[in-house]
Amino acid sequence: MEDFCRTYLGFMVCLWDKIWPPETIREPSVPTIAHNAPSMTPSVDIVTVLYDFEARDQQELSVQAGEELCIIRDEGDYIMARKLTGNMEMGLVPSNYISSLSFNPDPPNGTSASHSMTDITGQPNNYCFGSIPSLSNEAWYVDVSNRLEAERMLLSPPNAHGSYLVRPSDTIPGLFSLSVRNENKVTHFRINVNSKSEYYLQNGRSFKTIQELVVFHKTNWKLLKSPLLQPCILEIDLTQTWERSHSEFELVKKLGQGFFGEVYEGVWNDTVKVAIKTFRQDDLNRSDFEKEIHALKNICHRNLIQLLAVCTIGEPVYIVTELMVKGNLNEYLKGPEGKRLKNADFVQMICQVADGMEYLEKKQVVHRDLATRNVLVGENLICKIADFGLARLLKDDYYSPENNRSIPIRWTAPEALMYCKYSTKSDVWSFGIVMFEVYTLGDMPYKGLNNRDVVTKVTQGHRLPQPPVCTMDIYNLMLLCWEEKPENRPSFQELVEKLTVIQRTVQ
Numbered sequence: 492m493e494d495f496c497r498t499y500l501g502f503m504v505c506l507w508d509k510i511w512p513p514e515t516i517r518e519p520s521v522p523t524i525a526h527n528a529p530s531m532t533p534s535v536d537i538v539t540v541l542y543d544f545e546a547r548d549q550q551e552l553s554v555q556a557g558e559e560l561c562i563i564r565d566e567g568d569y570i571m572a573r574k575l576t577g578n579m580e581m582g583l584v585p586s587n588y589i590s591s592l593s594f595n596p597d598p599p600n601g602t603s604a605s606h607s608m609t610d611i612t613g614q615p616n617n618y619c620f621g622s623i624p625s626l627s628n629e630a631w632y633v634d635v636s637n638r639l640e641a642e643r644m645l646l647s648p649p650n651a652h653g654s655y656l657v658r659p660s661d662t663i664p665g666l667f668s669l670s671v672r673n674e675n676k677v678t679h680f681r682i683n684v685n686s687k688s689e690y691y692l693q694n695g696r697s698f699k700t701i702q703e704l705v706v707f708h709k710t711n712w713k714l715l716k717s718p719l720l721q722p723c724i725l726e727i728d729l730t731q732t733w734e735r736s737h738s739e740f741e742l743v744k745k746l747g748q749g750f751f752g753e754v755y756e757g758v759w760n761d762t763v764k765v766a767i768k769t770f771r772q773d774d775l776n777r778s779d780f781e782k783e784i785h786a787l788k789n790i791c792h793r794n795l796i797q798l799l800a801v802c803t804i805g806e807p808v809y810i811v812t813e814l815m816v817k818g819n820l821n822e823y824l825k826g827p828e829g830k831r832l833k834n835a836d837f838v839q840m841i842c843q844v845a846d847g848m849e850y851l852e853k854k855q856v857v858h859r860d861l862a863t864r865n866v867l868v869g870e871n872l873i874c875k876i877a878d879f880g881l882a883r884l885l886k887d888d889y890y891s892p893e894n895n896r897s898i899p900i901r902w903t904a905p906e907a908l909m910y911c912k913y914s915t916k917s918d919v920w921s922f923g924i925v926m927f928e929v930y931t932l933g934d935m936p937y938k939g940l941n942n943r944d945v946v947t948k949v950t951q952g953h954r955l956p957q958p959p960v961c962t963m964d965i966y967n968l969m970l971l972c973w974e975e976k977p978e979n980r981p982s983f984q985e986l987v988e989k990l991t992v993i994q995r996t997v998q
Contacts (some may be wrong), residue, residue, distance in 0.1 A: 537561055537575070539590040547991030552582025560589065565638065565668075611977045626657060626667075626701060631722035637661045638670065638679050643791045644723055645672040647799060648763045648813055653720025657701060658681070667701060669708075671717040675793045675873055678717055735800040740767060740809060746818070748866075756814060765799060768878075769807040790854060794847030796867060796877040815867035815875060823868045824933035834960065835997045836872060837929050841965075843874040843992045844925060849983040851879055852915045859913050861921035862902045862942045863928040901936040905950050906977060916977035922986070923972025926965065930958035964993055 505618040538560055544551040552572060554560065560572035569583040574843060578831050609956040626632040633656045645654050648849050652674050660666040660681060669680040669692070680692050690695035690704045693714060698704040705719070712718040746766070757767040789796065802809035820840070824832075844866055851858060858865075858879045865878045898908070904920035924936050936955060937945045955971050957966040968989060974980045981989070 506950050542588050544588050544799050550583050552580060552584050554584055570931055584980055632657050633723060639791055641670040642677040645799060647797050649724050653718045654723050655719045656723040673717040733801050735802055737802050764814045766812045768810045792850040794843045794875050796875045815869045817868035819864050820866040820868050821863040821933045829932050838994050838997050839872055840874050841926050841929055842994055845983055845987045845990055847876040849987050852983045857913050858918050860899055861918050863925055900942040900945055908946055918970050919980045923969045926969050927955050930961040
């Protein structure tokens with residue numbers, strides 16, 4: 492029975508290994524490179540779910556605490572996993588909802604070990620640590636040790652769809668991972684090694700060198716569902732220093748002016764189009780500037796604008812970010828393309844903003860100026876939040892109530908207006924205003940009232956009316972965001988969950 496299942500139903504290997512543990516069938520062959528080196532028993536890449544998780548879309552997998560899953564591949568903040576019971580459904584699960592991977596501990600120095608890895612087909616395969624191949628001369632090899640840095644590089648200009656790199660694995664010393672950008676998402680594939688010291692992504696297709704593996708998958712990219720079009724471009728070295736010279740940038744045209752300063756379309760080193768925000772030196776929070784820049788450069792999410800560089804020596808100060816082709820969401824809504832938007836488009840946009848804000852919430856970053864003017868639009872209605880880090884780079888008094896020109900009154904929560912208390916819950920209030928802007932195609936909130944009247948009305952309990960094209964379930968979310976007490980407002984995680992349910996009904 493076991494032989495039949497393993498031969499003809501090999502794709503369910505996780506289940507068979509659970510029913511018939513490999514160690515009870517046969518002694519594993521453990522390759523060694525020294526006499527008396529300690530061996531290690533192979534283990535299937537199985538993890539335990541720590542918390543209940545309800546899927547929010549068709550790509551995700553609902554799981555319950557205590558359930559065991561078979562890992563298929565890493566997906567950044569998520570893992571692709573398959574259930575071991577029932578219909579063996581497959582989908583994405585947040586990586587912080589599962590226990591650590593069930594690899595055996597690393598062997599002592601000077602020994603080798605055999606482990607079981609799960610390739611992209613879900614098949615467990617043994618690999619051994621051997622000599623590390625020389626890849627330093629390859630254009631596609633980048634010596635970064637974590638997936639977050641790889642994602643930031645691949646998602647930053649001038650890299651685009653199809654950019655890829657090979658890097659050291661951040662989980663298993665001595666192994667490597669292939670990271671590929673597919674549209675605005677980066678997928679990571681672990682490069683496994685079999686007992687013959689051959690490299691593979693799928694069981695059954697192995698190569699003597701990683702170079703051969705890359706060449707094969709450039710031609711047969713459909714196996715990965717991600718084309719390998721060009722190696723990651725490192726001409727703009729973001730890993731060394733974020734402080735750049737003004738001479739590297741040319742201001743091409745002014746795009747607008749907001750509460751933070753003027754915004755320009757620019758060019759970096761005559762090649763890369765970027766967005767440049769300008770400030771005065773007096774506005775910078777110098778005491779924690781380096782620390783905050785370091786924190787911001789590690790923030791990477793598909794719905795957040797990527798910070799690229801800063802120029803803080805001399806006037807004016809530049810903060811350089813990626814450029815979005817469609818401009819800010821407020822102008823987009825008011826333009827001709829905005830008039831063609833439907834309810835499903837509105838929900839798609841606010842869901843993306845909520846996703847980005849949920850990520851910032853987890854990182855404990857407070858935006859302080861969330862509005863459609865600070866959400867940028869790309870092709871295919873891709874929305875990214877801008878200016879989320881500027882609050883950490885500027886002096887506290889830049890937001891002081893006495894400096895009313897710098898406070899976005901109509902988007903700011905009452906506790907922030909009255910007592911300068913900013914938090915993720917004050918961002919939630921602003922998100923409610925963003926939803927109102929989207930459903931009114933960029934209308935000014937509290938139109939017809941001056942700022943002083945807005946403060947009076949809001950503190951007295953007045954709330955914006957339901958937009959004509961807005962459904963009741965969306966308006967109820969707005970009202971939740973505008974609860975007077977911050978603790979009564981939902982978190983962004985709760986908002987994402989509610990919006991996902993609504994999104995399913997309009998698709």
